[in-house]
Structures are given as C-alpha cells and as structure tokens.
Amino acid sequence: MKTKIVIIGNGFASLFFIGYLLSLPVFPVFAFFVRRIYSRYDITVIGNGQFIYFPAIPEFITGKKTKDGITLDIRPWLWRRNIHFIDDQVVDVQDGGRTVLTTQGRYTNDALFIGTGPAFRVDDIPGTGIHTFSPCGGPDDMNAFMQRLNTLQEGIIYVGFKLNKLDGFVAGRGGQMYECACLFDYALKEKGLRDKFEIHLFSPDIAPGETGAITDRLLERDIILDYGYEPAEFIDGGMRDVDGTFRKADLILFTPGIRAPDWVQQSCLPVSVGGHIAVDRFGCVQGLDKVFAAGDCSNHENPPPWVPHQAHMAQLRSQAAAKNMRAVLKGKEPTHTYRFELSCILNMENDAIWLHAANDDKPPFWNIFPRHSRKLITVKNLFERLYLFYLRYL
Numbered sequence: 001m002k003t004k005i006v007i008i009g010n011g012f013a014s015l016f017f018i019g020y021l022l023s024l025p026v027f028p029v030f031a032f033f034v035r036r037i038y039s040r041y042d043i044t045v046i047g048n049g050q051f052i053y054f055p056a057i058p059e060f061i062t063g064k065k066t067k068d069g070i071t072l073d074i075r076p077w078l079w080r081r082n083i084h085f086i087d088d089q090v091v092d093v094q095d096g097g098r099t100v101l102t103t104q105g106r107y108t109n110d111a112l113f114i115g116t117g118p119a120f121r122v123d124d125i126p127g128t129g130i131h132t133f134s135p136c137g138g139p140d141d142m143n144a145f146m147q148r149l150n151t152l153q154e155g156i157i158y159v160g161f162k163l164n165k166l167d168g169f170v171a172g173r174g175g176q177m178y179e180c181a182c183l184f185d186y187a188l189k190e191k192g193l194r195d196k197f198e199i200h201l202f203s204p205d206i207a208p209g210e211t212g213a214i215t216d217r218l219l220e221r222d223i224i225l226d227y228g229y230e231p232a233e234f235i236d237g238g239m240r241d242v243d244g245t246f247r248k249a250d251l252i253l254f255t256p257g258i259r260a261p262d263w264v265q266q267s268c269l270p271v272s273v274g275g276h277i278a279v280d281r282f283g284c285v286q287g288l289d290k291v292f293a294a295g296d297c298s299n300h301e302n303p304p305p306w307v308p309h310q311a312h313m314a315q316l317r318s319q320a321a322a323k324n325m326r327a328v329l330k331g332k333e334p335t336h337t338y339r340f341e342l343s344c345i346l347n348m349e350n351d352a353i354w355l356h357a358a359n360d361d362k363p364p365f366w367n368i369f370p371r372h373s374r375k376l377i378t379v380k381n382l383f384e385r386l387y388l389f390y391l392r393y394l
C-alpha cells in the first residue's frame with residue numbers, strides 16, 4: 001500500500017517540499033516513467049493550480065514584469081511527477097490532521113503538509129484593503145494600483161508596512177515595500193514627473209531616526225521618511241491620524257502583518273500567539289502526528305528576531321520538513337532542522353543591494369557576488385528565470 005500524502009497549497013513552500021520529498025526531482029523524463037512504475041507515495045496537492053512568482057511583483061512599477069510573465073499553470077509540473085491535483089480550497093483540517101475538508105470534498109491522508117501561505121491582518125488598521133492597495137494582494141491588486149497611478153500627473157504616494165512580531169520574528173513584508181518606494185522614484189523620474197510627486201515611506205515598526213543602508217538609499221531618492229508613523233485609519237483621499245488630523249494621500253500602497261489563514265484558526269491545528277500554525281524546529285505541527293507546515297502560514301521555534309517570511313526561508317523550512325516526513329514515515333524521529341537566513345536583493349532599477357543575515361554568519365553564495373551593485377538585478381532576474389524554467393519544463 002502506498003503512503004497517502006496530502007499537500008495543501010501550490011506555492012513556494014509546497015513546491016519546494018515536493019522537490020525535496022521526491023528522490024528524483026529534476027530528471028523529468030526518467031522520473032516521469034520511474035514514478036509511474038514504482039513510487040512509495042500517493043501524493044495529492046490541493047490548491048488553485050496557479051503559481052505566482054511574488055518577488056517579481058514590485059517590477060510591475062517599471063513595466064518590466066507582468067501578470068502573465070510571473071503566473072504559471074502548475075498542473076503540468078505536478079503531472080510530470082505523477083501527483084494528483086485537486087482544484088479546490090481547503091476549509092478545514094480535522095482528526096488530528098488525517099482529514100482535509102475542501103469546499104467540495106473530503107480527503108484522508110497518512111501524512112499532511114500545509115503550505116497555504118499567509119493571511120494579512122487587514123483588521124489592524126481600519127480601511128486597509130478598501131483605501132489601500134498591496135503588492136502582496138497579487139498581480140491584480142498591483143495592476144489596479146498601477147492603473148490608478150498612471151492616471152495621475154502629480155500627487156502624494158504613501159508606501160507603508162506593518163509587521164506582526166508577536167511570534168518573535170518579522171511576519172510582514174518590509175523589504176518589498178522599500179523596493180516599491182525606490183521603483184516609484186525610478187519610474188516617475190523616467191516619465192519626467194518625479195518633482196510632481198511626494199513619495200512617503202511609513203511604518204510603525206521602524207524607529208524614527210533609524211539609519212542604515214536602506215535608509216541611505218531612500219534618502220538619496222528624496223523619499224520622505226515617516227518612520228514610526230501609524231495611521232489610525234485609512235480613509236477616502238488619505239489617512240486619519242490618532243489625534244484626528246487628516247493626512248492627504250492620493251494613493252496608498254500598504255501591507256499589514258502576516259498570520260495564518262482564517263480557516264486555520266477554527267481547525268484542529270494549534271495556533272501560535274501571533275496567529276500562525278504552531279510548528280517546532282523540525283517543521284512538525286505541534287501535538288499532531290505526521291502533520292508538517294512551512295512557509296508564511298507557520299511560525300518558528302526560537303527564531304532570531306530579524307528573520308522574515310520569505311520564499312527563501314520557505315525553501316529551507318520545506319527541505320527540513322520533507323526530510324523529517326520521510327523519517328517519520330519510516331518510524332524514525334525527526335532530526336532535521338533548518339538555518340535562519342534573510343537573503344534578498346533589493347532592486348531599485350538604477351541600483352541594488354543584497355540584504356543578508358544568517359544565524360550561522362554564512363555569506364550568500366560564498367560571497368561571490370557584490371553586496372551593492374546594479375549588477376545584482378541581473379542576478380535576481382537569473383534566479384527568477386531559472387526557477388520558472390524549472391517549473392515550466394523540468
């Protein structure tokens with residue numbers, strides 16, 4: 001009897017998980033036949049079938065990336081691996097993880113992996129999502145923002161983020177919002193409109209007066225720093241401050257902190273103080289047998305305070321979770337942990353910096369790349385092309 005594995009979600013965490021779970025992840029023709037003749041696992045993925053390469057969304061601002069270019073149908077990739085696909089939304093997990101309920105069906109499993117990605121704390125600041133746009137809302141939300149921006153010849157743009165730090169790490173999207181602010185500066189200069197626009201960067205999570213490489217890049221671009229600022233409410237035409245003052249904003253790009261999706265909160269899955277699926281350092285969901293989670297939906301055990309949710313972290317976590325699932329399915333204890341690493345190239349179009357921190361102080365890619373150079377944009381694009389090529393053809 002094959003072991004039945006159910007995987008929720010078809011984003012970064014789930015695809016990395018599959019890649020590390022299967023013993024022949026990158027020899028497609030060979031693997032295609034081998035997995036049909038012999039396979040220990042009967043794998044089912046439940047999701048929407050669309051993979052979105054989120055890191056490219058800020059580049060909608062310069063027009064270099066589009067929805068079609070960064071969205072792909074993941075079903076052929078799954079088919080090549082002999083993985084069943086269910087086009088549906090999970091609404092609940094029951095029986096200690098053994099049963100997954102979707103809007104249309106019920107799926108049992110011997111082992112479960114959860115990679116449903118994030119939900120955003122939109123209730124944190126009233127008016128979020130009604131009077132704000134976000135690159136984290138996906139390509140359509142970012143396109144809607146760009147359409148509005150393209151109708152303006154002058155104005156005030158606020159770019160901001162709020163983090164969820166309740167679980168001891170950075171559950172939010174700071175780096176992406178810095179990137180968006182710098183790309184607005186570039187795109188508006190290209191159009192000869194920069195002096196007609198004010199660009200503000202706000203976040204209640206950055207201390208006023210904060211210095212550093214990112215702040216220097218923002219100041220170089222005359223971006224107004226509203227560090228420490230949190231609006232009481234987003235309203236039509238701007239924001240209302242705590243003291244009731246109205247702040248005009250023609251457009252607001254804002255990303256709230258991250259937690260696990262709503263359905264998780266009512267399921268049998270344990271939830272952390274910050275609202276994530278509670279996992280241990282092996283990626284095992286706490287208190288449940290053969291249930292694993294990774295990526296933006298889950299927290300960390302003893303994280304360093306600087307670690308963010310990233311595709312890159314999802315990869316490291318999914319790798320450990322896949323190895324541990326293989327171990328527990330053989331009756332062994334989970335032993336594989338993962339490194340904590342922040343690694344991200346901040347693309348400003350006319351410049352780029354590599355933001356990096358690691359709990360073991362290892363540099364990115366043996367330090368072969370510069371930390372501050374426009375050439376890093378080529379490197380970032382190369383990672384994207386390679387990953388999308390892998391998903392499209394291998």
Ligand SMILES: Cc1cc2nc3c(=O)[nH]c(=O)nc-3n(C[C@H](O)[C@H](O)[C@H](O)COP(=O)(O)OP(=O)(O)OC[C@H]3O[C@@H](n4cnc5c(N)ncnc54)[C@H](O)[C@@H]3O)c2cc1C
Nearest residue numbers: 009010011012013054055090116117136295296310311312
């Ligand atoms: C604008 C932007 C820029 C970014 N830039 C970078 C970067 O430069 N570098 C980096 O490392 N990271 C970056 N990130 C972060 C990175 O994209 C996320 O950390 C990563 O996508 C998390 O992977 P995930 O699998 O947890 O979630 P996702 O990739 O969001 O995947 C979640 C999956 O679950 C599915 N799903 C959701 N709910 C359900 C449900 N109920 N039932 C079934 N399926 C469901 C979704 O359809 C999706 O397939 C960026 C993110 C954004 C938004």
